Amino acid sequence: MSVIEQIKTRFGGKAAVQERSPRRVYLTVQKQDVTALGEFLFRELGGRFSTASGVDTRPGVEVLYHFAFDRDNLVVSVRTLAEKPELELPSLTPAVPAAEWVEREIHEMFGVNFAGHPNLATLLLPDDWPDGVYPLRKKTFESEQELTAREN
Amino acid sequence: MDKKETLIPIGPYHPLLEEPEFFKFYVEGEKVVDAEVRIGYNHRGIEKLSEAKTFDQATFTVERICGICSTSHPFAYVRAVEDISGIAVPERAEYIRTIIGDLERIHSHLLWVGLAGHFLGYNTVFMWAWKYREPVLDIFEAISGNRNHYGMFKVGGVRRDINDIAGLLKAIDDVESFCNMLLKAVIDDPVIKARLKNVGVLKKEDAIAMGVVGPVARASGLAIDVRKDHPYAAYDRVKFETIVMEGGDIFNKTAIRLLECVESAKIIRQCLKQMRPGPIDAAVREVGAGEGIGQHEAPRGEVIHYVKANGSNYPERHKIRAPSFMNVPSFKRTVIGESLADAALITAAVDPCYCCTERMAAVEPETGRVILTGQELVRLSQEKTEQMKVKLRG
Numbered sequence: 030m031s032v033i034e035q036i037k038t039r040f041g042g043k044a045a046v047q048e049r050s051p052r053r054v055y056l057t058v059q060k061q062d063v064t065a066l067g068e069f070l071f072r073e074l075g076g077r078f079s080t081a082s083g084v085d086t087r088p089g090v091e092v093l094y095h096f097a098f099d100r101d102n103l104v105v106s107v108r109t110l111a112e113k114p115e116l117e118l119p120s121l122t123p124a125v126p127a128a129e130w131v132e133r134e135i136h137e138m139f140g141v142n143f144a145g146h147p148n149l150a151t152l153l154l155p156d157d158w159p160d161g162v163y164p165l166r167k168k169t170f171e172s173e174q175e176l177t178a179r180e181n
Numbered sequence: 182m183d184k185k186e187t188l189i190p191i192g193p194y195h196p197l198l199e200e201p202e203f204f205k206f207y208v209e210g211e212k213v214v215d216a217e218v219r220i221g222y223n224h225r226g227i228e229k230l231s232e233a234k235t236f237d238q239a240t241f242t243v244e245r246i247c248g249i250c251s252t253s254h255p256f257a258y259v260r261a262v263e264d265i266s267g268i269a270v271p272e273r274a275e276y277i278r279t280i281i282g283d284l285e286r287i288h289s290h291l292l293w294v295g296l297a298g299h300f301l302g303y304n305t306v307f308m309w310a311w312k313y314r315e316p317v318l319d320i321f322e323a324i325s326g327n328r329n330h331y332g333m334f335k336v337g338g339v340r341r342d343i344n345d346i347a348g349l350l351k352a353i354d355d356v357e358s359f360c361n362m363l364l365k366a367v368i369d370d371p372v373i374k375a376r377l378k379n380v381g382v383l384k385k386e387d388a389i390a391m392g393v394v395g396p397v398a399r400a401s402g403l404a405i406d407v408r409k410d411h412p413y414a415a416y417d418r419v420k421f422e423t424i425v426m427e428g429g430d431i432f433n434k435t436a437i438r439l440l441e442c443v444e445s446a447k448i449i450r451q452c453l454k455q456m457r458p459g460p461i462d463a464a465v466r467e468v469g470a471g472e473g474i475g476q477h478e479a480p481r482g483e484v485i486h487y488v489k490a491n492g493s494n495y496p497e498r499h500k501i502r503a504p505s506f507m508n509v510p511s512f513k514r515t516v517i518g519e520s521l522a523d524a525a526l527i528t529a530a531v532d533p534c535y536c537c538t539e540r541m542a543a544v545e546p547e548t549g550r551v552i553l554t555g556q557e558l559v560r561l562s563q564e565k566t567e568q569m570k571v572k573l574r575g
Contacts, residue, residue, distance in 0.1 A: 052411070077392055077476070079392070079502070080487075080500070083500075084498040085498075095474065097411070097483070100409035106474070125392075126390045126392075127390065127392030128390050152221060153220060153221035
């Protein structure tokens with residue numbers, strides 16, 4: 030059974046599967062299912078954790094975990110959303126150790142809080158970086174609130 | 182911290198690494214018992230910068246991420262952009278991309294071997310490796326006009342054609358014979374073998390857990406190589422071996438890099454012979470909206486770029502993950518239990534790029550007194566080699 034079929038069998042009800050091409054598959058899941066899906070991809074299907082990326086969007090920070098399946102010429106990206114304003118996601122690191130650094134990076138750059146992460150200490154930004162400033166966000170929450178107020 | 186432990190900070194300027202990184206080693210006597218790392222001294226915000234560049238400009242921005250593997254990032258980046266709307270690249274451009282990618286592998290690996298040789302106290306290896314790296318840079322200059330930062334890549338193709346096929350074939354033959362000579366000299370040397378065997382071992386299960394890539398993964402028995410597993414450019418049209426070893430130590434990592442130089446020379450030769458005349462650029466007008474992922478097997482392992490486009494001429498988000506981001510954290514599983522004389526070499530064995538800056542010190546935490554300087558740590562490593570030479574040669 031192919032990787033995609035196995036994912037569909039196991040997470041069919043929970044993950045929206047989007048097959049963009051034979052080599053690129055995107056799965057969209059609720060945040061409470063991320064850890065189980067990540068663990069399934071890594072431990073049972075033998076996917077290699079490649080990296081994760083964050084994108085600042087209107088409803089929150091969208092996080093994508095990219096898993097490479099080297100025997101199948103396939104990259105599976107798991108997409109989930111950390112909603113504003115809490116920006117809380119369960120950490121994948123306890124299940125997938127390779128995610129440790131990149132979750133720290135997303136924490137610093139976007140302010141996403143990964144619950145259960147062993148060490149969210151500063152990795153890239155200077156020690157004297159001001160609190161609450163997240164360089165990869167599109168704009169600050171304050172300015173967005175002002176924008177919404179003006180639109181209304 | 183236990184009273185018996187001494188804190189040894191290495192960095193931010195590591196004597197062997199190009200980029201500043203800060204390692205803290207906790208040692209008991211000679212033995213490393215714990216380690217921490219801090220990066221970010223060189224963070225230039227390229228991902229953010231890229232959002233303010235057009236898709237064409239960002240190719241040049243990402244080329245400047247690294248001075249050694251300068252083509253790896255544009256390679257992965259243009260593939261990510263092409264992935265967004267399925268842009269097809271002309272065949273000749275695919276061959277030229279392959280040639281540039283693997284020429285870079287040769288010069289990058291030779292650079293590492295040279296510096297590792299210097300660190301071990303083998304300055305002959307250092308001088309040889311760098312001497313033979315020079316003709317590779319000359320080839321780059323002949324192709325692109327630049328010894329580094331070649332500016333060859335663009336979305337949809339390459340910027341320059343390769344014309345002097347016969348001259349390049351001759352140059353590649355020379356490079357391959359140099360690599361073979363260096364390979365035999367280094368692999369058969371009993372002292373180098375004794376000095377590097379079973380040092381800094383990364384176990385296979387740790388390699389899987391940490392998601393390491395490139396020669397570091399292949400030295401620990403993981404047969405992964407983006408060129409083989411996710412074929413792209415012309416890599417599925419040429420024959421080459423993926424070099425895999427089981428030991429996971431520094432000797433394996435060194436041997437793999439040298440053997441890969443020879444394989445790369447084979448790839449380049451086949452490309453030069455198989456290339457047919459044709460266009461080198463798909464003349465892309467629009468990127469469109471969507472998201473794309475591009476991978477490339479850089480000298481240090483898989484580079485992956487994620488690009489999200491919203492239909493404008495600028496990327497909405499551009500995520501860059503270099504191979505060292507996966508390889509550097511693995512040092513925590515390799516360095517603990519090793520001696521201080523090996524620690525700096527182990528952290529360098531993943532090849533997170535090199536540097537000519539030399540400032541490393543061992544400090545007593547309470548007093549701040551410097552007990553070992555960077556030069557002394559290098560000397561410590563070189564002395565260990567000397568002692569082994571005496572022991573082995575009687």
